[in-house]
Amino acid sequence: MKRQDIRNVAIIAHVDHGKTTLVDQMLKQSGTFRSNEFVEERVMDSNDLERERGITILSKNTSVMYGDVKINIIDTPGHADFGGEVERIMKMVDGVLLLVDAKEGPMPQTRFVLQKALKEGLKPIVVVNKIDRTDARVEEVIDEVLDLFIALEADDDQLDFAAVYASAKDGLAKLNQEDEATDLRPLFEEILKQIPCPEGDSEAGLQLLISNIDYDKYIGRIGIGKIIRGTVKKNQMAVLASTKGQNLNVKISNLYSFQGLGRRDIEAATVGEIVAISGIADINIGDTICSVDDVEAVPFVKIDEPTISMNFLVNDSPFAGKEGSFVTSRHLKDRLDREMLSNVAMKLEEISSDCFKVMGRGELHLSILIETMRREGYEFAVSRPEVILKKTEDGLMEPFETLFVEVPEENVSAVIEKLGQRKAEMLDMAPTGTGIVKLQFRIPARGLIGYRSEFLTDTKGYGVFHHLFDGYDNYRGDIRVRARGSLVAFETGTAVAYGLYNAQERGIMFIGPGTEVYEGMVVGESARLEDIAVNVCKRKQLTNVRASGSDDALKLVPPRIFSLEQSLEFIADDELVEVTPKNIRIRKKILD
Ligand code: GDP
Numbered sequence: 001m002k003r004q005d006i007r008n009v010a011i012i013a014h015v016d017h018g019k020t021t022l023v024d025q026m027l028k029q030s031g032t033f034r035s036n037e038f039v040e041e042r043v044m045d046s047n048d049l050e051r052e053r054g055i056t057i058l059s060k061n062t063s064v065m066y067g068d069v070k071i072n073i074i075d076t077p078g079h080a081d082f083g084g085e086v087e088r089i090m091k092m093v094d095g096v097l098l099l100v101d102a103k104e105g106p107m108p109q110t111r112f113v114l115q116k117a118l119k120e121g122l123k124p125i126v127v128v129n130k131i132d133r134t135d136a137r138v139e140e141v142i143d144e145v146l147d148l149f150i151a152l153e154a155d156d157d158q159l160d161f162a163a164v165y166a167s168a169k170d171g172l173a174k175l176n177q178e179d180e181a182t183d184l185r186p187l188f189e190e191i192l193k194q195i196p197c198p199e200g201d202s203e204a205g206l207q208l209l210i211s212n213i214d215y216d217k218y219i220g221r222i223g224i225g226k227i228i229r230g231t232v233k234k235n236q237m238a239v240l241a242s243t244k245g246q247n248l249n250v251k252i253s254n255l256y257s258f259q260g261l262g263r264r265d266i267e268a269a270t271v272g273e274i275v276a277i278s279g280i281a282d283i284n285i286g287d288t289i290c291s292v293d294d295v296e297a298v299p300f301v302k303i304d305e306p307t308i309s310m311n312f313l314v315n316d317s318p319f320a321g322k323e324g325s326f327v328t329s330r331h332l333k334d335r336l337d338r339e340m341l342s343n344v345a346m347k348l349e350e351i352s353s354d355c356f357k358v359m360g361r362g363e364l365h366l367s368i369l370i371e372t373m374r375r376e377g378y379e380f381a382v383s384r385p386e387v388i389l390k391k392t393e394d395g396l397m398e399p400f401e402t403l404f405v406e407v408p409e410e411n412v413s414a415v416i417e418k419l420g421q422r423k424a425e426m427l428d429m430a431p432t433g434t435g436i437v438k439l440q441f442r443i444p445a446r447g448l449i450g451y452r453s454e455f456l457t458d459t460k461g462y463g464v465f466h467h468l469f470d471g472y473d474n475y476r477g478d479i480r481v482r483a484r485g486s487l488v489a490f491e492t493g494t495a496v497a498y499g500l501y502n503a504q505e506r507g508i509m510f511i512g513p514g515t516e517v518y519e520g521m522v523v524g525e526s527a528r529l530e531d532i533a534v535n536v537c538k539r540k541q542l543t544n545v546r547a548s549g550s551d552d553a554l555k556l557v558p559p560r561i562f563s564l565e566q567s568l569e570f571i572a573d574d575e576l577v578e579v580t581p582k583n584i585r586i587r588k589k590i591l592d
Contacts, residue, residue, distance in 0.1 A: 001202045003272035007195045008226065010074045010089050010122075012114055013099035014107035018129040022099060022168035023062055023073060027260055029171060029184050030064035060212060061224065061274065063258040066188040072258060072274045073097075076113050082345045082361040084303055086113050088211040088285065090120040092226045092274060095195035098145070099127045102136035102165075105144040108464045111406065115152045124149075125162050125194050127187065131177070132167040138177060151434045162194050198226070198272030205294025206230035206238065208275070210287045215341040216278070219254065223283040224276045228298060230291060231270040232277075241297035243286040252289070253279035285344050304469035306347050306359035307399040307445035310366050311383040312336065314354035326378045329354045335378060339369060359388060362401075362467065363449055387446040389475070396475040401448060401467040402427075403441040411459045412437050418454060422447030423476045443467075444476050 013019040062073045074089050090096075096117045100106050117124065126145050128138055142163055149159055164187050166173040173187035174180075207230060210223040232238070234255045240248040256263040256276040269275045277289070288297040314329050326335070336356055340348050345365065349357040360366040363385050370382060390397040403424065407415050409431070416426065416439070424443035431437050448467065455463055 001200060001271055003198045003270075005068055006070050006072070006198055006272050007095070007191055008072045008074070008093040008198055008272070008274060009125075009191065009195055010076050010093045010096045010117065011099060012076050012096055012110055012117065014101070014104070014110050017099050017101040017104070017107075018168040019075075019099055022127070022129060022166065023064075025168055025171040025184060026064045026071075026073075026188075027062070029188075030066065030260070060214065061258045061276075062261050064260070066192065069192060071188075071191055074274070082304075082343075082365045084345075085212070086116045087120075090116050090122060091209075092211050093122065094198055095191075096122050096124045097127055097191075098124045099129055100141055100145060102128050102130045102138050102141055103133050105137075105141045106148050108406075108462055111148065111152065111464050112466050114148070118149070118152050118154045118158055121155075123158055123161070123194060123196075125164060125190055127164045127166050127173070129166050129168050131165045132170055138165060147434055151432045151436055162190050164190050200227070200229040200271035202229070202231055202271045204229040205291040205296065206232055206289060207296065207298060208232055208277075208289040209298045210283060210285055210289070213283070213285055213342045213344060214276070215338060217338075219278045221281060221283055221341055222256075222276050222278045223280065223287070223289075224274065225289075226274050227269060227271050229271055231268060232275065232289070233268040234266070237292055239290045239292055239295045240280060240283065241288045241290055241295055242282070243284060243297075243300045247295055248282065249292070250280050250289070252277055303345050304361055305399070306345060306361055307388055307401070307469065308362055308366060308385050308449070309357050309359040309388055310370075310385050311351065312356045312358055312370075313381045313383070315379045315381050326376075327380075331378065332356065332380055335373060335376075343369070361469075362445070364452065385449055387444070387449070390472055394474070397472040398475045399445040400470040400473050401443055401445050402470045403443050403448070403465060403467045405439040405441065405455075405463065405465040406432075406436050407439070407459050407463040409435055409437055411463060412439070414458045415439065415455065415463065418451075418458065419443065419447070422451065442470060446476075 011019055011023070060075050062075070064071050064073065072093075074093055076089055077085055096114075098106075098110075098114060114124075126142070128141055130136060131138060145161075146159065149161070162175075164173050164175060165177055166184070166187060171184055172181040173184045175186050175190070179186075207228040208225050209228055210225040212224040214222040214224060216222060232252060232255060234252060236252050238250055238252055240250045242248065254277060255266050255269065256278070257266045257269060257273060258264075258276070263276055266275070277283070285303065286300040290296060312332060314332060315327060326332070332354075333350070333356065336348050336358065340346060343360075345361045346369070347359040349359070351357050358366060358369070360369070366385065373380070387398055403419075405415060405419075412429075419426075419441055422443060424441040424447055426439065426441050428440040429437060430439075455465060
């Protein structure tokens, strides 16, 4: 059965390229092209925040109607991949929309997600957005996208992509630049034409593959996935074939489809639909919901193990507890418990009543949670990131990652050298013919702590890397990182953050108290860093407090820290500092 009435697409875009604006416009225009004049009211029950602020907060799943066709739009994570989320999304959809800013062009940060989409054989539609900008460079941007596709080894069909020129802001799209356009109809039409309809046997036994988990405080855990074959009905009995190999009898007590930014109760759904179900407490990513008489699980996409941990502590600083903030142990625990329900590659351990160990897929994974929570008003302290070690009879074991790196040719040697210091072993090096070289390494997870900002500085922001869990192996001994700079300290009443200031780069690499160099102070401790920096700057009338050019870091840290223009106090000028636990401790004394 071909579902002519459904299209499932993933949307890939760099931050600020206009994803939210575009989806919002698609929602606004959704239904207005219907033949029967019936315009459905937008339903956003799961998004109170949105109603309050009158803006669209993109949910993971949004659906828009175009005529009688339902287009499910699945958001992809902007950062990287934690636990295979991108891969699972790509398996739910039949095509992707790559949204690119007409001035900025494709950004390196989206390469990873795009690559997964191309690898999955999905055909992209390239939407060049913001064509209304006076500085738009549409033709060049299309060429850059083409170069990127070539570098990512797109096949001929994918290289023959459809391009749509859009102004999400004005709610219009066109296929040729010289066309007149008044709405997004050309984009909708192109989605219908280019993206294949989902297909499958609606009469066969049910297979609903759970690809994502969401959580709602009223209805609990929600499993989201695509019906690969068969039909599902509300209140039917089914079997949950879990990834652990167990089969559980369950009742589908609640079934939903996506409508606008919200969910809607439905009675039944069939092959090709993306649906949500609630009421099954044990539901997990990778599980398959099957008919009772025909149990066949879909092969499981594995979730990588956490390798890095950080302790989240109740903030007992005298400055804690601004109005509207959450500061108690109960607040912290509830919020973390909630996170664990949907952040599948993360784990939580309660160390004591006011200390929680959060384990994740790397520093960035944890940093994003920290930043999100701080934005929500949670005040807490965090420890430096630590690798999760295991003790066996043979000795101490540590986790290793396979690291995939793409860098401009001229930065290759710097990257290899730095990774060498971090005990990485090079496995492969391949030029792509477009000025970008692909490298592959095996590295202790420990070696990646603090590496991101260094890498982004070394590659001027043009490099990208991602890593996948490889396994546990013998502990490789100390990692020492040499960096040139002056040691600086930012302090508040309760916390001190240390950084290495590099005058040439005009950047600060933040380092943890008493340990290896790490970026966590920028990314991980950003909210407190903000207080620290602002505080110190005010008190000592300092400025010029900048962090090195990590895009991710800059995105996470409020930019006002970086725009001050004065000078910092240095302990020593531009000496070569070897950052070792001992060294920092000595420095700490000097600073005290
Ligand atoms: P997102 O981060 O990808 O979701 O981006 P947003 O939708 O939040 O847009 C980022 C910024 O770009 C906002 O200030 C938008 O108003 C602006 N923007 C979005 N679409 C357009 C467009 O078509 N033209 C122009 N000039 N600005 C746009």
